[in-house]
Amino acid sequence: MNMHAARAAFGFDSLKAILGIPVLAIRWDDAIALLNRLIAEQRFTKVSFLNAHNANIAHTDPVFAEALDDFLILPDGIGVDLAAKLLYGAPFPDNLNGTDFVPAFLQASKRPLTVGLLGATRVNAEAASVKLAALAVQHDFVVIHDGYFSPAQEPEIIDRIAKLRPDMLLVAMGVPRQELWIERHIDERHCTLPIAVGALLDFLSGSVPRAPLWMRRVRLEWLFRLAVEPGRLWRRYVVGNPLFLWRVVKQKWSRGAEGVADAPGEFR
Numbered sequence: 001m002n003m004h005a006a007r008a009a010f011g012f013d014s015l016k017a018i019l020g021i022p023v024l025a026i027r028w029d030d031a032i033a034l035l036n037r038l039i040a041e042q043r044f045t046k047v048s049f050l051n052a053h054n055a056n057i058a059h060t061d062p063v064f065a066e067a068l069d070d071f072l073i074l075p076d077g078i079g080v081d082l083a084a085k086l087l088y089g090a091p092f093p094d095n096l097n098g099t100d101f102v103p104a105f106l107q108a109s110k111r112p113l114t115v116g117l118l119g120a121t122r123v124n125a126e127a128a129s130v131k132l133a134a135l136a137v138q139h140d141f142v143v144i145h146d147g148y149f150s151p152a153q154e155p156e157i158i159d160r161i162a163k164l165r166p167d168m169l170l171v172a173m174g175v176p177r178q179e180l181w182i183e184r185h186i187d188e189r190h191c192t193l194p195i196a197v198g199a200l201l202d203f204l205s206g207s208v209p210r211a212p213l214w215m216r217r218v219r220l221e222w223l224f225r226l227a228v229e230p231g232r233l234w235r236r237y238v239v240g241n242p243l244f245l246w247r248v249v250k251q252k253w254s255r256g257a258e259g260v261a262d263a264p265g266e267f268r
Helices: 003-010 028-040 052-060 062-068 078-088 098-108 122-135 151-164 177-185 200-205 213-217 221-228 230-257
Strands: 015-018 021-024 046-050 071-075 114-119 140-145 168-172 193-196
Touching: 015 078, 028 098, 028 193, 046 052, 046 177, 052 062, 052 078, 052 230, 062 071, 062 177, 071 078, 078 230, 098 122, 098 193, 098 200, 114 122, 114 151, 122 140, 122 200, 140 151, 168 177, 168 200, 177 193, 213 221, 221 230
Parallel strands: 021 071, 046 071, 046 193, 114 140, 114 168, 168 193
Antiparallel strands: 015 021
């Protein structure tokens, strides 16, 4: 089930297009209820999150952008909030970044689930599995494989996923590899909800530190990550964030030039 089908099936008609990518404008509790319902009804749905970095990649990578069109996309971070405010007059109702939302969803979901973990290093994936099992004791967490595998190993990994057929499959391979991998290899035979989770397993393992809570609350986690990993992340944030906002401004100008003011629930 993609974004369009989810909207039709569950009555969520508020979508905000950010650089051409429709993102679900939904409250935290409603998003948890939506995912629980998708699992209960076994409606295969690919899930990802849009932040400024992902949007920049999709803007210049049509293959990635096309893949995202088949995902249910949730809003992640201050960048897309600023974009929504600029384009639609209001930010997204809640910040549903996967690092916080996925563990919270698992804690809130009372029905026992099988959750597969795929990606990161083996050590980090195992440590993340232990952390998740402590956070949400009602679920069964299974490490499928680390994220460092060759194309020759893919059939065996995909077969293992199909045999397990988890309710959720957390895929942590980085953007855009994780979304493209899900798009090319995973369907309803393998799981119900494949979710592209980025660095979640690294964060859960403790190998990558998270910003203090006060920084997260004032939406400055990106600044903390930049300070921790400047060599790897300077381009993403120092160059990428202003570039993203410039592209959003161009989207607003383009829309204004056409004499069309999109309603929050519309996208083209």
